[in-house]
Amino acid sequence: MDAALRRIEGGAHRSAQPLEAFVEFRHVSKRFGEHAVLQDLHIALPRGCITALIGPSGCGKTTTLKLINRLIDPTSGEVWVGGENVAQVDPVQLRRRIGYVIQQIGLFPHMTVEENVMLVPRLNGVPKPVARRRAEELLALVGLDPALYRHRYPRELSGGQQQRVGVARALAADPELILMDEPFSALDPISREQLQDELVRLQQSVRKTIVFVTHDMDEALKIADLIVLMRQGEVVQMDAPEDLLRHPKDDFVREFIGEKRMRQWLPGETVGEVMVRAVTLRADLGLAQAIRHMQRQRVNGLVVTDAGGEYLGVVGATEVVQHFGESSLRLRDLMTPVDPVTPDDDVLRILPRLQREGFGFLPVVAADGRVVGVLTRGGVIDAMLRRRNAVAGGSPAAARAEGAAAIAAGEGGAR
Ligand SMILES: Nc1ncnc2c1ncn2[C@@H]1O[C@H](COP(=O)(O)OP(=O)(O)O)[C@@H](O)[C@H]1O
Numbered sequence: 001m002d003a004a005l006r007r008i009e010g011g012a013h014r015s016a017q018p019l020e021a022f023v024e025f026r027h028v029s030k031r032f033g034e035h036a037v038l039q040d041l042h043i044a045l046p047r048g049c050i051t052a053l054i055g056p057s058g059c060g061k062t063t064t065l066k067l068i069n070r071l072i073d074p075t076s077g078e079v080w081v082g083g084e085n086v087a088q089v090d091p092v093q094l095r096r097r098i099g100y101v102i103q104q105i106g107l108f109p110h111m112t113v114e115e116n117v118m119l120v121p122r123l124n125g126v127p128k129p130v131a132r133r134r135a136e137e138l139l140a141l142v143g144l145d146p147a148l149y150r151h152r153y154p155r156e157l158s159g160g161q162q163q164r165v166g167v168a169r170a171l172a173a174d175p176e177l178i179l180m181d182e183p184f185s186a187l188d189p190i191s192r193e194q195l196q197d198e199l200v201r202l203q204q205s206v207r208k209t210i211v212f213v214t215h216d217m218d219e220a221l222k223i224a225d226l227i228v229l230m231r232q233g234e235v236v237q238m239d240a241p242e243d244l245l246r247h248p249k250d251d252f253v254r255e256f257i258g259e260k261r262m263r264q265w266l267p268g269e270t271v272g273e274v275m276v277r278a279v280t281l282r283a284d285l286g287l288a289q290a291i292r293h294m295q296r297q298r299v300n301g302l303v304v305t306d307a308g309g310e311y312l313g314v315v316g317a318t319e320v321v322q323h324f325g326e327s328s329l330r331l332r333d334l335m336t337p338v339d340p341v342t343p344d345d346d347v348l349r350i351l352p353r354l355q356r357e358g359f360g361f362l363p364v365v366a367a368d369g370r371v372v373g374v375l376t377r378g379g380v381i382d383a384m385l386r387r388r389n390a391v392a393g394g395s396p397a398a399a400r401a402e403g404a405a406a407i408a409a410g411e412g413g414a415r
C-alpha cells in the first residue's frame, strides 16, 4: 500500500509534499443480505491525487464510493476521510463536504444551471451574492460561458454541457474530496475525451482528492495518478498507471489493460506482411536515369539490381545528387551493399536495424536473390494502423502515435 503511494510520487502527481493518505478503507467488508460485495478492502488513497477505481461491472466500485460519503455503511471495518472516521460524522454534513458527480448527471431539472451550482453553498449558509459569484467562476472554470448558460435549464444543454455543470456543482462548496462515478460514460467519445482532458487540466489548478470510478482502462490510464483494479469485491492490483502497464500482476490484469489487444497490432508478424513495393533500378544505369526514376516514383532511395532483378545494393537520393556532375558514374559505383532482410523475418526483431538504417528503409530479398519489397518505417506504422483499426476500432491518430512510439521503442529493444 505505502509502496504504491511512494511510486506515484514524482510521477504524474508532482507535488512538493510527500503523499499522505486522505481516504482510508480499514478492513472494510460489505454484504447485502447473503451477498458479499466487498471483502476486507484495505487501501489508502492519497490526498491531492486522482485515484481511479476500475473493474468489471458488479465488482463493487460504486459500493466502494458510496461507503466514502455514507450513502451506505460498511458491514464491518472503518472508512476514514481526512483523519476522521466517517461513522462518527453526520451523513448530511459529510456529504456537503464531499463533491459527488454521477453518470446520470443528477442536476435538478426545475433549477437553472446557476441554481444547481449554488445549491450546496446556499445550504451551507453562503450568502446569495457570494454563491452567485462562485457559480460564475466555476462555470467559467469548466468551460461554460456564465453569461450564456447561467439561466438555462439542464434540458437546454447537451450531455457534455450538463456533465460540466455537474462538475462545477461538485466543486461549488470547495470540498477537499470529490467522488465521481462513471461521470463521462454516457457521453459520445469526443465529448468524453474533452471532459477527461479538462478534468486533468482542472486538477492542475484545484488539486482535489478525487476518487473516480470507471470501467474504461483508457480513461483510467489517462486521468489517474493511481489505479485500483478490483475484481469481485477485492483489490487485484493498486499501482501508478505506468507500473500497472509494465508489471501486470496476473492474467486478469493483463486482460484488463488489453495487453493481448496491444500485441495484436505490435509486429509479431513477418516482414513479408508489412513490406511495401520496392522501387528498383539496374546497376548499369546512370545518375540522370536514377534521379528521373526517383522523382516519378516519389521516393528518395532505390534498390539496385542486376539485369536479372537480383539484389546488389541500395542508393540514396543524396549520393546521387552529390555525384550528379560525374557523368561517367553508374549506380553500381555509388550503391551500398546493405545487408538485406528476408520476407520471413520477424518485424519486431528487425525494427532496431530499421531505426538505425541511414537510408530509412531495408531491402527485402527472397531466397533466390530477387528483390521482393522494402521495409520502411512508414510502412510498418501503416500496417500496425490497419491491424489495430480492424481489431480494436481505435482512433487512427492515436494508433499512428502509438505505432511511432513502438518503432522508437524498438530501438535498443529486441535484437
Ligand atoms: N443495494 C443493494 N442491494 C443488493 N445488492 C446490491 C446493492 N447495491 C449493489 N449490489 C450488488 O453489489 C455488487 C456490486 O455492485 P456495484 O458496487 O454497484 O458494482 P460496480 O459499480 O462495480 O458495477 C453487484 O453484484 C450488485 O448487484
Ligand SMILES: [Mg+2]
Residues within 6 Å of the ligand: 061, 062, 063
Ligand atoms: Mg457502478
